[in-house]
Amino acid sequence: MILPDVNLILYAYDLDSPFHPAAAAWWTKCLSSAETVGVAQVIVFAFLRLSTSSRIFANPFSVQAAIREANAWSEQPNVRVLAADQDDWQEACRLLKNAGGSGNLVTDAQLGAFALSYRGTVHTADTDFQRFPGVSWFNPITGAKGS
Template sequence: MIVPDANLLIYAHYDESSDHAAARRWWEGLVNGDDFVGIPWLVTTAFVRVITRGVAVIPAATPEQALDFVDEWFAFPHVIALNPGPDHLVNFRRNIIAAGIGGNLVMDAHIAALAMEQDAEVHSHDSDFGRFPDVRWHDPIRNPR
């Protein structure tokens, strides 16, 4: 299973991003591939928040457009919403303590804990995921496969 971070989904859907072409190839490879893709609700809400805000993405998407993108993701049979399981708090705590983090990186620790529960790999263009020693992660923009 692949667990994408919001940044890659934003780049894949925002034509003006300098990383759009690479992120789009990555996303199309996932949705046309065989691996399950587990999208955390935190990632979904971050995507909708960023692309409707009109700061990082100009022009901003309407809420309807943003949610249409989300509907497209979950229309693929191998793309699922990823929810915390019974080991989530243990893994979440482990990530925060091992990395010695707080603040903005807490969200990354949550995504990493979700991936750990599924024995999944996080895909992100954010190198902070390398701070979590028990998490497999890959940057498909820097290192396309």
């Protein structure tokens, strides 16, 4: 299972990002792949929050357009929207405590918990997942990976 981080999804939609071409190709491939893509609810809401912000995008989406995009993902046959359960909560807390992190690591810990639960790989453009031993991650822009 591929577990996308919001940074890559945002790059896929941000025409001004230097990472846009690679991220857009990656996201298109993910959505048309036979491999399951697990989009965590926290990532969907982060996309809605950030893609509609003029502080993030020079030309932000309207709320309606952002919702349409997110709905289009969930309509793909290989996409599952993932909601955290009690076990995911406990695992995310464990990852966060062990990493000694807070702030932006909170969402990363949630994705890490899903990666462990579903034996998936987080696809991300940041390096924070290196702080979570046992969590498989891959950066499709640079090709870096780890666990």
